Amino acid sequence: MTQSSERRPEKPATPFEPLPEWVGPATRLVHADRRAERNAGAVAFPIYQTSTFHFPAEYSEARDGGSVHMYTRHSNPTLDNASAIVAALEGTDGARVFGSGMGALSSVFFTFLRPGDEVVALEDLYGGTLDLLRELLPRYGVTVRWVPWAEATDPGSVVTPRTRLVMVESPTNPLLHVLDLAEWAGAADRVGALLVVDNTFATPINQRPAALGADLVVHSATKYLGGHGDLLAGVVAGPAELLERIDRTHRMLGSVLDPFAGFLLTRGLRTLELRVARQSASGRSVAEALRGHPRVSRVYYPGDGSPQEEEIASRQMAGRGGMVSIVVDGGVDAAHRFLRHLRLVHVATSLGGVESLACIPGETSHRSLSPEELEKRGLDPALVRLSLGVEDPEDLLRDITEALDAA
Numbered sequence: 001m002t003q004s005s006e007r008r009p010e011k012p013a014t015p016f017e018p019l020p021e022w023v024g025p026a027t028r029l030v031h032a033d034r035r036a037e038r039n040a041g042a043v044a045f046p047i048y049q050t051s052t053f054h055f056p057a058e059y060s061e062a063r064d065g066g067s068v069h070m071y072t073r074h075s076n077p078t079l080d081n082a083s084a085i086v087a088a089l090e091g092t093d094g095a096r097v098f099g100s101g102m103g104a105l106s107s108v109f110f111t112f113l114r115p116g117d118e119v120v121a122l123e124d125l126y127g128g129t130l131d132l133l134r135e136l137l138p139r140y141g142v143t144v145r146w147v148p149w150a151e152a153t154d155p156g157s158v159v160t161p162r163t164r165l166v167m168v169e170s171p172t173n174p175l176l177h178v179l180d181l182a183e184w185a186g187a188a189d190r191v192g193a194l195l196v197v198d199n200t201f202a203t204p205i206n207q208r209p210a211a212l213g214a215d216l217v218v219h220s221a222t223k224y225l226g227g228h229g230d231l232l233a234g235v236v237a238g239p240a241e242l243l244e245r246i247d248r249t250h251r252m253l254g255s256v257l258d259p260f261a262g263f264l265l266t267r268g269l270r271t272l273e274l275r276v277a278r279q280s281a282s283g284r285s286v287a288e289a290l291r292g293h294p295r296v297s298r299v300y301y302p303g304d305g306s307p308q309e310e311e312i313a314s315r316q317m318a319g320r321g322g323m324v325s326i327v328v329d330g331g332v333d334a335a336h337r338f339l340r341h342l343r344l345v346h347v348a349t350s351l352g353g354v355e356s357l358a359c360i361p362g363e364t365s366h367r368s369l370s371p372e373e374l375e376k377r378g379l380d381p382a383l384v385r386l387s388l389g390v391e392d393p394e395d396l397l398r399d400i401t402e403a404l405d406a407a
Helices: 025-031 078-089 101-112 127-142 181-191 240-253 259-270 272-290 308-316 331-341 371-376 391-407
Strands: 094-098 118-122 141-149 163-169 195-199 216-218 234-238 294-301 323-329 357-359 383-388
Touching: 025 078, 025 234, 025 272, 078 094, 078 195, 078 234, 078 259, 094 101, 094 195, 094 240, 101 118, 101 163, 101 195, 101 216, 101 240, 118 127, 127 141, 127 163, 163 181, 181 195, 234 240, 240 323, 272 294, 272 323, 272 391, 323 331, 331 391
Parallel strands: 118 141, 118 163, 163 195, 195 216
Antiparallel strands: 094 234, 216 234, 294 323, 323 383, 357 383
């Protein structure tokens, strides 16, 4: 055999062309970051575990637009790779990863808010978001106008010309209410405000807020996107112009994601669609089974709040997700007994992982709220939030119902 016949064809030096529009979310998760110039042909993107990079002596960040890697607090290929996958899934120009969901949200707030600005925010939000809005932003002269759930169905009446930023979740944490995001986007657009949507519970598999008009989409990537309970991360996805403004704040705050955590995030993203499909199926089966259980006085599940919410969820969401909240009959003592009798479901904070978790929000995520504030927001002391994992659905349902029976 001649030398020329043995030579393999050269690989293209340029990245693959963008994926076709017709490919589904599972394919995007696997192939959105495919490149021909992979180091040593690696299929898994490498970990660039370095704080600094060699760069040309004539390098100018202003001239090159940041295209040359210089320092990991500014950019890192491993982190850029995870960002690209999320952006492909959310359908946005780009995305940025952060050291935590709170780091992502803080960077958004400190980029776009100034003293005298007004934020319109739901009362039904994650406890950490509530703390940031209630305790930190007012120190810098930012006013927060809270919207109780009873008023959340009419965004045009609560978003005014004074509003600079609107902060919502859908489904909400922990009562799983569903908002009409397109309607909220329209109300924000009419006054020139930014709509920021926390999409952690739904994930981009079940809901894409940017396609509904949201300006920025945030995630606690610690949850579903990572999916394995072994990393802390946050994500902001949106248009290039807004992300470029966030970049400078992000660098100053130093809320950078470690490259190894970025590698773990990419690994978790690969199976997001598979996990969310299983978790959504388990969420639905558990919610349906517990509605008639004698030890459960109320079940919260996306779309259950009202016929209007069911119509919104059916139109806006591809699936309802793996979150279910219940009020255990008999008060907080009965809720504690229920938790103690669980065998497969971990009693732990967080959510969205392969393992099922349960916690009492009033004692964990929303523990900074007073009893009066919890009551105002409709958070019963016996409210238990369930995050369904990927275990066999029959096993989960048996564990939960037997624990309720023993409570």
